[in-house]
Amino acid sequence: MKLIHSFQTRIAGSLFLLMLVVITLVYLTVKAATEASAVRQSYDQLDTGARVFRQVLDGRCRRLNDAVRVLAADFGFRDAVASGDVPTLRSVLANHGARVGAGDTYLLDMDGRLIASTVAAHSEGERLPGAVGAVNDGSCVLAGTGLPQLRVTVPVRAPLPIAQVVMSFAMDQAMAQEFRSLINLDVVFLGEAALMASTLPDEQGRQLVQELARAPGTGDGWQLTLGGRLYQVKRLTLGTQDHPVYVYLLRALDVALAEFEPLLRQLALIAGGALLAALLGALWLARNLAQPLRQLSVMSWRIGQGDYAVKVEVPRQDEFGRLAQVLEEMRQGIAEREQRLNHNALHDALTGLPNRLLAEERLRVFIATQSQVSLLYLGLDGFQAINESAGVAGGDRILRMVAERAQVLLAGRGCVSRPVGDEFLVQACRMGLEGAVGLAEQLRLSLAEPIEWEGQLFRLSCRIGVVEYPRHGDDPNQLIERARSAMLDAGQLPDRLRVYDEGRDAAQQRRLQLVQDLPLAGERGELMLVFQPKVALQGSGPHQAEVLLRWRHAELGMVSPGEFIPLAERSGSMAGLTRWVIQATIRQLALWQTQGREVKVSLNVSAVDLADTQLPERVMGWLDDAGVSARQLTFEITESAIMADPEAAIALLTRLSILGIRLSVDDYGTGQASLAHLKRLPVDELKIDQSFVKELAPGNDDAVIVRSTIEMGHNLGLEVVAEGVEEARALALLRSWGCDVIQGYYISRPVPAAEFEAWMERQSMPVLEALS
Incomplete structure (x- = not known):
């Protein structure tokens, strides 16, 4: 959990995510652009294929028309037509149709009745639908009873028109495959009764017929999904206005997009490489930023825990180095202030003597190491009046003199402290009550010596309370309080000295x-x-x-x-x-x-x-x-x-x-x-x-x-x-x-x-x- 929320992880993750977003946007933009380009190119290819289809179809019609004209102009053929030699006419029609690759060949009179034909299903005198009036109509495509056909009609003149030669070619599967190989598009010829010739797979061809029957296209181009593949479709309208023939050109969009697959793969490889490089760069940058921060954090934590001995060092010349320098200066300042605060917290600012806290701690040490300790709690009499007479400065001077005289008198036998105000505490080691009482008398005599301040002489008197460890207790705070209680009681006695009385605690508890x-x-x-x-x-x-x-x-x-x-x-x-x-x-x-x-x-x-x-x-x-x-x-x-x-x-x-x-x-x-x-x-x-x-x-x-x-x-x-x-x-x-x-x-x-x-x-x- 700490790793997830670390500064280094957030920096690396942010940079990597930023790079990921940028690269993803670039990739998606390029992919969208290539797809749009593929669609446009596909439509262009459909348009080009449509033009090629029309040109090829027109060329076939012209060649077919030329072939039929050659037949109609043949002298022997005209002579046979004029003589009415049907067997000869059938033979000529069959030979000539086979030579030009025609499907069906007919010879009709000027009223459109059949004279001779290569199709055995037709009989002489039968009227062939669409034969009359098809000459010179500008189109050779005709909607037949089945698949659409290419049909050319040319008159036989001798010198006036005496008959009509009709040759037709079915727009079948072979023609569709031929056109597909030529224009590289799928081709569908749709005839009556859902008959068609198509280069599409059978299933997709049937779906096309169903889609067209359900919703025929309203324009010349649209998109259609067949067999799970998306196709772009373009429709060509052939034939006459009364009998139009529709040819559908189709191009699979995935085929168009496949042309861009190598580009997209290369782009994906480039994006992956860029992401990897971005990740490595982000990790390096994050580590470069996080390492000095981690060092500064550890040092700051140690300083916060009171370890002021640690030296803040970050060997850099940038902002981190300057920050480390500021922290080092702050550490030194805090260490100095902490030292002063520790001293002030345990010492009296005026006299430099230990205060109540340090006195208790020293007494605790004395009790642990000495078998006998006596406490003398000293209170000055009438110090308020002296302070008012001598002023604040004079009062401070007198308190310092009291501290100095007590320290000199004690001479290494214990320590002197100032718990509060005009009260002092003397801790004497290896001293019983008798010695403590004698020391109290010496203190009284020492303080009685006059103190001069600005021409005035001040003689101090005091009241002293005495307790002894372990006779009067074994808790430092309790011993000090009992010594102070004895000092307060001493103010009512003539000699101003009182040894702690255990009965006083009962009275205090009662109060x-x-x-x-x-x-x-x-x-x-x-x-x-x-x-x-x-x-x-x-x-x-x-x-x-x-x-x-x-x-x-x-x-x-x-x-x-x-x-x-x-x-x-x-x-x-x-x-x-x-x-x-x-x-x-x-x-x-x-x-x-x-x-x-x-x-x-x-x-x-x-x-x-x-x-x-x-x-x-x-x-x-x-x-x-x-x-x-x-x-x-x-x-x-x-x-x-x-x-x-x-x-x-x-x-x-x-x-x-x-x-x-x-x-x-x-x-x-x-x-x-x-x-x-x-x-x-x-x-x-x-x-x-x-x-x-x-x-x-x-x-x-x-x-x-x-x-x-x-x-x-x-x-x-x-x-x-x-x-x-x-x-x-x-x-x-x-x-x-x-x-x-x-x-x-x-x-x-x-x-x-x-x-x-x-x-x-x-x-x-x-x-x-x-x-x-």
């Missing part, structure tokens, strides 16, 4: 499982709402509560909000959790509403939710579907969530407020909101963070902050809520300062909906009396 299962927790029915009651210190009103989310994992049990909420914020699941909480809360409010309970609830909204421009419309849709008033909902927003994008947050909160949803600033005092932003927010309440309320006592700093916050909130027209109330002392102070609403463990812990309903049932007496 990964929580992140994976959190988006599906609602569908699995693992999420639940709890309600922490809120109490109004001034007057009465609907029951209030804060809605909190809890997660009972199917495998891990209860998961603390402090654990899964940060994971939801980092993994992008927070928006889905907020939507679930809002919908579940609205359904619960609708249920209480059917029970005749009016409850106002508050729930937390994150910074991610404030970026959702469709949140107001969605919430209103859920409220309308459930038949719940928007005034029963309060959205609590932290100061940090508002400050992430103040303008967008204010716009969204304004839309929520217009729809009737109450807004609260949660954890007030711990964030970074300014009074300028606070007065622009369309909020209804401030919620003092529990860190200021838990240890609230007269005269302490928390008391000053809480009291001033309550006064400021009231001055701004806002309701103030204090959370984290756990002692009666805190309750008394808050009530005395005019705080509007409180919540905390002193009132109730967060409880499920059923327990919250029971708590509401117990509130039959005024709240303040119950708390006193």
Whole structure:
């Protein structure tokens, strides 16, 4: 199959087919021309034969007429005619007819009655048809009762015409053969009753009679198929107009074409030789073209497979040679770039150190050849600030200095690599944990030496994580990741050094499982709402509560909000959790509403939710579907969530407020909101963070902050809520300062909906009396 589709085969085949078409067209053209010429020559030969036939026939008629005139002029013959000596006349007619080769000879009177004859079938006094009036009619051909005849009639004068001498010759087979030998054409004399004399074979002669009887020719020349052979036919009309005689001259077309057979055979031999020569030439040309292409193809394939050592050489001066030269230049360029790319793919462009990929490969070699290898993963502290202070160029200079100092310190005991950014990996061979910890201390001291850049001195500090092979694993990637994990943990330690703790993997696996299962927790029915009651210190009103989310994992049990909420914020699941909480809360409010309970609830909204421009419309849709008033909902927003994008947050909160949803600033005092932003927010309440309320006592700093916050909130027209109330002392102070609403463990812990309903049932007496 490859041979059929090869370039060489296509070139040779195309050239051969082109030559074959040309030679075939030439051969067919010459053959058609020779056939046409043969047909024309055949017709010309028929015309020539017809003229010769007429001339010979006329000559015979003249000779016959002369012979008869000699007889008619003979004195003895005239005397015998005059005397009526019939026996003598018969003898003379027979002798003279035999002498001139006549068939039948008659002597007739002037009325056309027979006097004497050489034909015994005729009797004296019998009238011979056609005898009278045939004299001097210009023709000697007569249609007889059988075959056509040549008949000449001459008067016998003494001196007036006293009789007529008639001699006839039958146009028989002998005459047809004679004419055929003379004009080289088949001759057919057709008489009455389908009698004929013909030079054709008997079968073809009978077919001719049948064809003429079925469709006589309308002209003097046409073509006719007899016995499987094609004949050209020409008809001659003889005799009188009333009694015509037809003579057919035929020439077989294959005979005419046979004359050109030698020429066609020679032409076929020439065509075959030309085709053979064309095939050989096409093969030579195709090979001459395909061989360098094949060489270039093989070399290109090897280059494509990464074999840049092959040298592209085609010793030719034509286009193929120039193409080979271009490919060779391309190979050299690719080889150089490939070498650079390979180096860049495995090395850090800034420091020239191995990157993460090469570090893993070298560690794999170390593990295969060494019994003990330690890894030190080093991360620079505060490098972002240094980079901002020294600039990009200064930061690059400091990183190169770190690489140089680490290499000098290692002094052939391993290798240093730069996996990413401001992190470095040191691989120390034949070194245990004790040696690795000592090396880490040396690295810290070496990096602590100041680095000068443009008049500034920079002293670096670092955190280092340490792992050891085979104690902490045998997979290079796993060892590096564990060393990096230890480095991250070292940032929380005073000495900034941490040896990998195997228990950290379990915590990491737990976090990964929580992140994976959190988006599906609602569908699995693992999420639940709890309600922490809120109490109004001034007057009465609907029951209030804060809605909190809890997660009972199917495998891990209860998961603390402090654990899964940060994971939801980092993994992008927070928006889905907020939507679930809002919908579940609205359904619960609708249920209480059917029970005749009016409850106002508050729930937390994150910074991610404030970026959702469709949140107001969605919430209103859920409220309308459930038949719940928007005034029963309060959205609590932290100061940090508002400050992430103040303008967008204010716009969204304004839309929520217009729809009737109450807004609260949660954890007030711990964030970074300014009074300028606070007065622009369309909020209804401030919620003092529990860190200021838990240890609230007269005269302490928390008391000053809480009291001033309550006064400021009231001055701004806002309701103030204090959370984290756990002692009666805190309750008394808050009530005395005019705080509007409180919540905390002193009132109730967060409880499920059923327990919250029971708590509401117990509130039959005024709240303040119950708390006193």
